[in-house]
Amino acid sequence: MSRRIQILRRATEVFERQGVNRTSIEDIANAVGIKREAIYYYFKSRADILLKIILPQSTSLVMGLGAIINSNLPAEQKLEAAIRNHLDRFNPNYLEMTVALREDHFLEDESKAAELRGVWNEYTHLWTRLIEEGQEHGIFKPGLDARMVANGILGMCNWMSRWYDPGKSIPIDKILEIFFTMVAHGIVDPAAAASRPAAPKKPARARKAAPKD
Amino acid sequence: MSRRIQILRRATEVFERQGVNRTSIEDIANAVGIKREAIYYYFKSRADILLKIILPQSTSLVMGLGAIINSNLPAEQKLEAAIRNHLDRFNPNYLEMTVALREDHFLEDESKAAELRGVWNEYTHLWTRLIEEGQEHGIFKPGLDARMVANGILGMCNWMSRWYDPGKSIPIDKILEIFFTMVAHGIVDPAAAASRPAAPKKPARARKAAPKD
């Protein structure tokens, strides 16, 4: 394995363990077993290392989603596949995702930060389209702001970077099942709802505001 | 307004704008209009300031949820109220939440970090109980791991710290409505589902694994 790759691997581990902002180049060098300055032979800064870790992972994520959207699966299965595409990246072998998502603002170089931001914007945009298309086909409920739905789903998935522990937590498959059920059909049991007053299509109104309606 | 409070307010703003780890005590002092060292008269470190900002906000969040759980609302309304309790903290006037959630690992002092972690653990635990009780009452679907459901909802809400822009984004009420609908009833239109093959209670099986069943 080339030294360059080795550095990226070790760096990922250290970033994941200590957090990016509390990791110096020396920490990475120690993990590899070389002097700090040797790192500069391969990368020009810590931000550079970080980008090399995150960017491929992010673009692959986007491409995966793109393929799903372009498939001819029904909307509901696209939704499931899209969530899986995202969750699979938290696979024990891939720490990149946790590193990429746990913190923010770590790229001091604005042009690099912009590049990464662009990828994520595209990803969010694709998700929004997936929702919109489902609505247009009459599969998903109309009236829900697609962008916000996308934000919600992404939040659900991305937040895993804060609590998911590859060794200890539930297997990814199980999480996928739960998240998909939640988003697609909700956690309220329709059987129970049927026997009660009436299942409102819209949620109960806000209690604080809205004097009228 | 006491200088102490003033420092906390400005610090919150700067933290929110630049991110915690890229903010020095000097930055805060500049925002207040005093010399860096004067800060030490009121706080012993940056971590101290941070904790004073986050801890009250977090405990108030927990207490709000506690009150909702102890109320005698039906489970579904508890769920909505709990989401609202959380989302309301992203109110334009309160930047604490974004600061608290945007990054991680910022407390170098382990005892302080543990204190904060404890509060959040309690919060997650309460959420889990809310879900469990709903299941026990037959309102929520059985079989979904309550802890994971809680993680999902919290992720959805917490991730707002990454994209919600008080001035620009949709009003909180609207987001609440969408998020609640998603979690409670899902985004799949039941009307459409009725006319199709058959609405499966469980999500379609994973396509990769599971050779049997």
Place this chain on the structure above:
DNA sequence: TAGGATTTTTACGGCCCTGTAAAAAATTCC
């Protein structure tokens, strides 16, 4: 308005991290 308490500033020492450049070591290739 003088004396005491509070608040802010000046002065200073120290640690850690960054990044460049040149020398040394290791390797690869005839």
Place this chain on the structure above:
DNA sequence: GGAATTTTTTACAGGGCCGTAAAAATCCTA
């Protein structure tokens, strides 16, 4: 096995931020 290339180390200069302690300024209050 010796020269050329690649890789690693040594040497060094600089900057940023931290936190303490003592002095100065400001604010009360009697």
